[in-house]
C-alpha cells in the first residue's frame with residue numbers, strides 16, 4: 001500500500017541533525033529525513049497464521065486471504081527524527097547518526 005507523500009512547509013524545515021546548519025547549506029536540492037522505529041513481532045499472531053497455512057496445505061496466499069489479517073508486528077517506540085544534508089551523508093557519519101537516535 002502506497003503512503004501519501006506530504007509536503008514540508010517552511011516552518012517545518014529543520015537543520016541537519018549532524019552539522020546543525022540548514023539542510024540546503026551546500027547548495028544541494030535534496031536532503032534526507034529518516035526516523036527509526038523499534039518494532040516487536042506478534043509471536044502469537046505469527047503462530048496462528050503459520051497454523052492456518054499448514055491447515056491449507058502450505059498455501060501462504062490462500063491463508064493470507066482466509067486469515068484475520070492480524071498485525072504481525074507493532075511499533076513499540078518511535079525514535080527521534082533525523083534530518084541529514086548531503087555533505088554529512090556523503091561523509092558516512094553513521095556512528096553520529098546512531099548516537100542521535102540513542103543507539104550507542
Ligand SMILES: [Zn+2]
Pocket residue numbers: 016017018019020021084085086087088089
Ligand atoms: Zn549536515
